[in-house]
Amino acid sequence: MRFLALILGLVLIAPAARAEDGYDLWLRYRSLPATLRSEPRVVEPIPPSVQTPTLTVALVELKRGLTGLNPDEPGLDAPTIVLGTPKSSSIIAASNLPLKGVGEEGYVIRTLTDNKTTVIAANSDIGVLYGVFHYLRLIQTGQSVESLDLTSSPKVKLRMLNHWDNLNRTVERGYSGQSIFDWWRLPGHVDARMVDYARANASIGINGTVLNNVNAKADSLTPAYIAKAAALADTFRPYGIKVYLSARFSAPMEIGGLKTADPTDPAVAAFWKAKANEIYKAIPDFGGFLVKANSEGQPGPQDYGRTHVDGANMLADAVGPHGGVVIWRAFVYSHEQPDDRAKQGYSEFKPFDGQFRDNVAIQVKNGAIDFQPREPFHPLFGAMPKSNLGMEFQITKEYLGFSTHLVYLGPLFEETLRSDTMAHGKGSTVAKVVDGSLDNRKLTVMAGVANIGSDRNWSGSQFDQANWYAFGRLAWDPEASAKAIAADWTKMTFGNDPRLVKPVVDMMMGSREAAVDYMTPLGLHHQMGRSHHYGPGPWVAGGPRADWTSVYYAKAGPDGVGFDRTPSGSNATAQYAPAVGGCFADLKCVDEKDLLWFHHLPWDYRLKSGDTLWDGMVKSYGRGVSYVDGMEKTWAGLAPYVDAQRHAEVADYLKIQRNEAQWWRDASVAWFGSFSKKPLPAGEKAPAKSLEYYESLEFPWAPGNGQ
Known part of the structure; x- marks a missing residue:
């Protein structure tokens, strides 16, 4: 009851009670202009006999949204909204709705033949809540709700956030304050903000959250922390969100008193089965374990001469009887120095296709290196048809300017x-791998490394909220349009005025390409500062591993620049389907956005534009800076349409981005120019400082760097 009281107490707060500081995200529910308002609706109450926590919050959310968006009182003959399932509503039961086709989480929104009643119906309570959020989104974005007939259901089963949050509330690669999970005060006190976190996630269809860092501590699996996780699970449950935990593979030794964590040891398997039983007793709908093993120093089955299959299946057998899953990350690389780190994930997992349990999903990063500004799709997609492959995107912008660069990730x-793996011929897109339709997989996953923190605006900046939002919408439908999502977010977050919406959406849609231009043009990658990953560092060399350095990836020298992954080099192109890999390896076919990812080329190589490679690189850096100039000017002109507080914050951040884009451009041109020895193209200015100056800069306290 305590958690239901918390939920109801929070969602009943009037929307206008909060300042325009970004806290309300895309759920602002501010009063619409009269021209966009629909006729006020009466919401049919839910009979007490069929009320559930989820139906209750759905009803309260609907009333809250309708009241905020249209504060006028409904008249005596106002249209009615009925929400529920066939079991909870006789009207819905009698309405002959196509509910069989929408599954467990989908919904139907239909205006009945009397034109006075709209039903928001589903097979489950959580489907009703998702339908409520969709209905409110229609109103928020200025669409008519007078006559509706729509259905929607998620294409991906597990739509998850991965929080890289530590137990001391620091966040690895977090740029928006402390962790929102207050482990110290849990389970006795659950912060009311946890409800708004759950509301925001439910509004975009996210149904799972991993509470702790993949670089896990075994303490997360002790009784005290299980109780803390259970308190969060109780709070999130009405919103359809299951909790998961990152499991440290060496936990049997660290908290179980065993001398080994060998997955083939019966005592180790018994430890994990007992631990699973303990967790499910406290959290009956616990989702399962996320595991980072044998990567970046984390323990794993290879420590004992075992395989990823041995480790994943052992854990899957522990949670399987409870309906749990194991999500095993494919971000791995061996202790030995590879010829090409981009090949590691494929090399370690491809041989085991078909050997993983049905309740194991292999979570694969979108690219083969590490969330770079641009990477070709990971070669594992399309290469393991007998295994469950999940997508891992990074929402937090570790390599894209942290929270101060406006970079829309949609x-x-x-x-x-939309990349085509060609695994079964043309049209075998990554989206179809992820949603399971390509190989008829049932356990499907899309995970995003969260950008959420304790900052009032949740994400560190106003526009970084759009990346959380876009991730959720694309996890629901991986074939959705990033531009349409940006338009919805802009309308819901700032307002419907077309004088605002179009320039903001245009700004957002070009922002990622601009960041690629001023950071890593033409397929360059991994050119950031060491460890903290802040700012340019193309000169980074040395240290414990060559593949943690920038020079390893750019391979710049007097002869040219770029990493040769063709058959004459590392032959990473062979890990793709022949039609795809062959194109990547062919200079006449490869898209120039991926050019230096796959090819080492001389400085005077001619691009399709006619420019030399050197001139094209320099112009790309400058083009990225110019785009940020344009965003600054555009945003300045939007002051009449945005509240002063949020407008000022975005303007400040754009100034930071402009300065740092110039820094990226100048430092990179200075470094690569030391090898090309070529003059700058006409009209391009020399770097403002010497190369030695840029190399001397240090940032020991950059955010997100440490535990």
């Missing part, structure tokens, strides 16, 4: 999902 997500 185009990045979309670019990956």
Whole structure:
């Protein structure tokens, strides 16, 4: 009851009670202009006999949204909204709705033949809540709700956030304050903000959250922390969100008193089965474990001469009887120095296709290196048809300017999902791998590394909220349009005025390409500063691993620049379907956006534009800076349409981005120019400082760097 009281107490707060500081995200529910208002609706109450926590919050959310968006009182003959399932509503039961086709989480929104009643119906309570949020989105974005007939259901089963949050509330690669999970005060006190976190996730269809860092601590699996996780699970449950935990593979030794964590040891298997039983007793709908193993120093089955299959299946057998899953990350690379780190994930997982349990999903990053500004799609997509492959995107912008650069990630997500693996011929897109339709897989996953923190605006900046939003919408439908999503977010977040919406959407849609231009043009990658990943560092060399350095990837020298992954180099192109890999390896076919990812080329190589490679690189850096100039000017002109507080914050951040884009451009031109020895193209200015100056800069306290 305590958690239901918390939910109801929070959602009943009037929307206008909060300042325009970004806290309300895309759920602002501010009063619409009269020209966009629909006729006020009466919401049919839910009979007490069929009320559930989820139906209750759906009803309260609907009333809250309708009241905020249209504060006028409904008249005596006002249209009615009925929400529920066939079991909870006789009207819905008698309405002959196509509910069989929408599954467990989908919904139907239909205006009945009397034109006075709209039903929001589903097979489950959570489907009703998703339908409520969709209905409110229609109103928020200025669409008519007078005559509706729509259905929607998620294409991906597990739509998850991965929080890289530590137990001391620091966040690895977090740029928006502390962790929102207050482990110290849990389970005795659940912050009311947890409800708004759950509301926001439910509004975009996210149904799972991994509470702790993939670089996990075994303490997360102790009784005290299980109780804390259970308190969060109780709070999230009405919103359809299951909790998961990152499991440290060496936990049997660290908290179980065993001398080994060998997955083939019966005592180790018994430890995990007992631990699963303990967790499910406290959290009956616990989702399962996320595991990072044998990567970046994390323990794993290879420590004992075992395989990823041995480790994943052992854990899957522990949670399987409870309906749980194991999500095993494919971000791995061996202790030995590879010829090409981009090949590691494929090399370690492809041989085991078909050997993983049905309740194991292999979580694969969108690209083969590490969330770079641009990467070709990971070669594992399309290469393991007998295994469950899930997508891992990074919402937090570790390599894209942290929270102060306006970089909308919708185009990045979309670019990956629409890439054609050619696994079964043309049209075998990554999206179809992820949603399971390509190989008829039932356990499907899309995960996003969260950008959420304790900052009032949740994400560190106003526009970074759009990346959380876009991830959720694309997890629901991986074939959705990033531009349409940006338009919805803009209308819901700032307002419907077309004088605002079009320039903001245009700004957002070009922002990722601009960041690629001023950071890593033409297929360059991994050119950031060491460890903290802040700012340019193309000179980074040395250290414990060559493949943690920038020079390893650019391979710049007097002869040219770029990583040769063709058959004459590392032959990473052979990991793709022949038609795809052959194109990547062919200079006449490869898209120049991926050019230096796959080819090492001389400085005077001619691009399709006619420019030399050197001139094209320099112009790309400058083009990225110019785009940020344009965003600054555009945003300044939008002051009449945005509240002063949020407008000022975005304007400040754009100034930061402009300065740092110039820094990226100048430092990179200075470094690569030291090898090309060529003059700058006409009209391009020399770097403002010397190369030695840029190399001397240090940032020991950059955010998101440490535990």
